Amino acid sequence: MALNPLRTNLEALGIRAAQGGSGFKPEADAALARFRARRDELGAGVRRGEVTPKVARRLASEAAAELRRSLLERAEASCSVPRAFLDRLSEAASARDRARESASLEALQRETNRLLRDSLIEQQLRNREEEFRGRTYTRRVAGGDPAPTLDDLLRLHQSATLSGDEAAREWARRQLEALRAIAPNPGDQRRIDLACDRPDRVNPRLVSGYVEELEGVPGDDLDQFTRHAIEARDANACIAAYVLARQSPEGSAAGWVRRVLDGLERFPDAAIATIRGMEADCRAEEAEAARAEVELAATIAEAEAAMPALKAPTEEEMGRRSRMEHLPAAEPAEPIGLVPRRRGLSAEEFAAVEARTEAGESAESVS
Numbered sequence: 001m002a003l004n005p006l007r008t009n010l011e012a013l014g015i016r017a018a019q020g021g022s023g024f025k026p027e028a029d030a031a032l033a034r035f036r037a038r039r040d041e042l043g044a045g046v047r048r049g050e051v052t053p054k055v056a057r058r059l060a061s062e063a064a065a066e067l068r069r070s071l072l073e074r075a076e077a078s079c080s081v082p083r084a085f086l087d088r089l090s091e092a093a094s095a096r097d098r099a100r101e102s103a104s105l106e107a108l109q110r111e112t113n114r115l116l117r118d119s120l121i122e123q124q125l126r127n128r129e130e131e132f133r134g135r136t137y138t139r140r141v142a143g144g145d146p147a148p149t150l151d152d153l154l155r156l157h158q159s160a161t162l163s164g165d166e167a168a169r170e171w172a173r174r175q176l177e178a179l180r181a182i183a184p185n186p187g188d189q190r191r192i193d194l195a196c197d198r199p200d201r202v203n204p205r206l207v208s209g210y211v212e213e214l215e216g217v218p219g220d221d222l223d224q225f226t227r228h229a230i231e232a233r234d235a236n237a238c239i240a241a242y243v244l245a246r247q248s249p250e251g252s253a254a255g256w257v258r259r260v261l262d263g264l265e266r267f268p269d270a271a272i273a274t275i276r277g278m279e280a281d282c283r284a285e286e287a288e289a290a291r292a293e294v295e296l297a298a299t300i301a302e303a304e305a306a307m308p309a310l311k312a313p314t315e316e317e318m319g320r321r322s323r324m325e326h327l328p329a330a331e332p333a334e335p336i337g338l339v340p341r342r343r344g345l346s347a348e349e350f351a352a353v354e355a356r357t358e359a360g361e362s363a364e365s366v367s
Contacts, residue, residue: 024075024078024286024289024290025293027074027078028294029297031067031071032300035063035301035304036304039304042059042307048313048321052312056307056310057305057310060304060307061305064298064301065302067297068298068301071293076287084252084261085242085245086279088264089276089279091265092264121167121170124167128171132156132168135156136148136149138152150176150188150191150192153179154176156168156171156172157172157173173195173196173198176192180193189205193209194206197236198235199234199235199268200233200268201235202239202270202271202274203236206236207240210236211243211244219254219255226241226256226259229241233266235267235268235270235271239275242260242264242271242275
């Protein structure tokens with residue numbers, strides 16, 4: 001059993017809050033500072049004989065409970081994502097849902113054509129399997145089963161892309177995706193990712209690559225990248241543009257960021273769904289980190305509200321305080337002496353003296 005269970009609990013809460021790195025910490029610290037001011041005020045009231053220790057502890061406990069309640073409410077509503085991004089994203093998703101519900105005959109025809117094209121490609125993949133194998137599979141010198149090589153697959157993918165052979169291109173993509181798991185070279189993995197890039201599908205590795213390459217580049221280059229991503233309806237590029245815009249210190253004041261916000265309605269469905277999932281996960285993580293800060297601040301406040309060292313003043317202490325209060329106040333630079341004939345200034349009196357001093361100095365400077 002721990003010698004100090006409270007310290008053990010606070011240690012765990014502190015580690016949890018530090019790992020979260022929440023932006024809610026300044027607000028929690030400010031609330032804790034206000035509670036401590038209230039606690040010190042109650043302690044001073046006990047020493048002056050205005051309230052009993054029991055009442056002071058009860059009021060401090062109520063203040064700690066109010067701190068927990070108010071911080072939890074604010075933590076649930078806190079969000080570091082700029083409101084403009086959330087509003088535009090919600091509008092784009094709503095518009096997409098309305099368009100899907102009221103799909104026109106032309107939209108249904110396009111979807112039917114897409115399904116027919118996919119079915120035709122699958123049929124060609126089965127019928128031309130031997131052709132594709134013959135163009136990419138080679139037998140090793142040491143023997144064994146034939147296997148495709150990366151260069152041959154990339155060559156087939158490139159030639160199929162240039163000739164418009166969708167079946168060969170799809171077959172090469174699938175082989176490359178299966179080969180990526182065993183490719184040890186990061187450069188080869190990058191080549192596979194670029195070759196397997198599908199505008200209507202999200203590849204987190206490509207998104208991360210775009211973001212890493214475009215961090216710190218000039219705004220004109222980002223604007224050009226954003227324009228090409230929206231025009232090509234490339235899901236990975238659109239997500240990367242959104243992430244970069246969300247991280248931009250200029251916010252919506254930058255022209256390329258406004259282009260991203262205005263183009264959200266033209267993002268592919270896969271990009272919109274992924275971005276919404278990212279924002280939901282981000283808000284959940286921020287809420288969890290904020291709750292950790294709230295729990296830490298509230299636990300500290302509840303522990304300090306007990307005020308174990310607080311005691312009611314004795315009659316002798318009350319008499320001494322009464323005698324001291326009846327003494328005239330000393331000037332700021334005047335010594336009190338071993339036998340007090342004057343008392344020190346209270347906080348209110350000291351603030352009043354400072355205010356008068358500042359007023360006199362300002363009057364002298366004006367004159």
